[in-house]
Amino acid sequence: MLVNAKEMLTKAKAGKYAVGQFNINNLEWTKAVLETAQELNSPVILGVSAGAGKYMCGFKTVAAMVDAMVDSLGITVPVALHLDHGTYEDCYKCIEAGFSSIMFDGSHYPIEENIAKTKELIDVCAQKGLSLEAEVGSIGGEEDGVVGMGECADPDECKMIADLGVTMLAAGIGNIHGKYPENWAGLSFETLDAIQQKTGDMPLVLHGGTGIPEDMIKKAISLGVAKINVNTECQISFAAAVRKYVEEGKDLQGKGFDPRKLLAPGTQAIKDTVKEKMELFGSVGKA
Ligand SMILES: [Zn+2]
Numbered sequence: 001m002l003v004n005a006k007e008m009l010t011k012a013k014a015g016k017y018a019v020g021q022f023n024i025n026n027l028e029w030t031k032a033v034l035e036t037a038q039e040l041n042s043p044v045i046l047g048v049s050a051g052a053g054k055y056m057c058g059f060k061t062v063a064a065m066v067d068a069m070v071d072s073l074g075i076t077v078p079v080a081l082h083l084d085h086g087t088y089e090d091c092y093k094c095i096e097a098g099f100s101s102i103m104f105d106g107s108h109y110p111i112e113e114n115i116a117k118t119k120e121l122i123d124v125c126a127q128k129g130l131s132l133e134a135e136v137g138s139i140g141g142e143e144d145g146v147v148g149m150g151e152c153a154d155p156d157e158c159k160m161i162a163d164l165g166v167t168m169l170a171a172g173i174g175n176i177h178g179k180y181p182e183n184w185a186g187l188s189f190e191t192l193d194a195i196q197q198k199t200g201d202m203p204l205v206l207h208g209g210t211g212i213p214e215d216m217i218k219k220a221i222s223l224g225v226a227k228i229n230v231n232t233e234c235q236i237s238f239a240a241a242v243r244k245y246v247e248e249g250k251d252l253q254g255k256g257f258d259p260r261k262l263l264a265p266g267t268q269a270i271k272d273t274v275k276e277k278m279e280l281f282g283s284v285g286k287a
Pocket residue numbers: 085139143177207208229
């Protein structure tokens with residue numbers, strides 16, 4: 001059964017570790033993340049972007065697949081199914097489809113409208129038992145065609161949004177989506193610390209986990225980050241493993257063309273990446 005992310009993140013924040021959000025793209029991806037979470041006895045959040053949702057035939061299909069898979073694989077660790085960077089409209093679609101958590105990304109609205117829509121969605125989520133993530137300050141890089149500059153969020157604005165009753169808060173601290181450029185300035189721990197001081201127990205979310213050095217991840221967790229989003233890193237390891245299989249000519253040997261064989265190394269690579277992240281984030285054994 002799917003759960004919302006509130007309890008797992010409250011525990012993570014109190015216990016100074018973080019729960020990974022791993023974005024899924026297909027059946028193999030979902031299976032790899034769920035099996036790894038179960039093997040490591042770790043709570044987990046499955047992230048679904050609008051683009052990935054569309055690719056997987058819509059949010060209803062995704063929710064039905066994840067729900068059935070949790071049951072079929074005998075997954076007993078807490079699993080949240082979360083809409084990543086949701087528009088106002090997609091938030092309602094996911095609530096309807098059976099997701100257990102949503103992120104409303106109202107960062108492109110004027111602050112008053114962002115607040116009004118966030119409040120409305122908080123009420124709907126409270127009635128239906130979902131958790132809600134809000135974002136303050138845009139997160140840099142590109143995600144589904146939306147490009148941000150990686151600014152640092154205003155701690156006072158963070159407090160204002162946190163006080164509306166959101167479950168978790170994503171705040172820009174210089175992090176960006178996708179691969180980090182050579183001249184990246186690093187995370188702003190000064191900003192993160194100021195945000196944590198203003199928002200207290202609120203679990204903070206770090207987007208763009210791919211390529212942030214391990215010591216920065218650990219420091220961010222020590223300063224209140226309780227959820228870290230991982231997307232690109234699984235894609236890179238999946239692609240490298242499938243590339244290796246094909247380059248070694250294995251698809252041409254025997255029944256190596258069988259999709260179950262062709263995608264197996266990529267699926268294993270996702271599992272390895274997820275394991276590495278769960279160990280780094282400290283969520284192993286915390287289910
Ligand atoms: Zn993000």
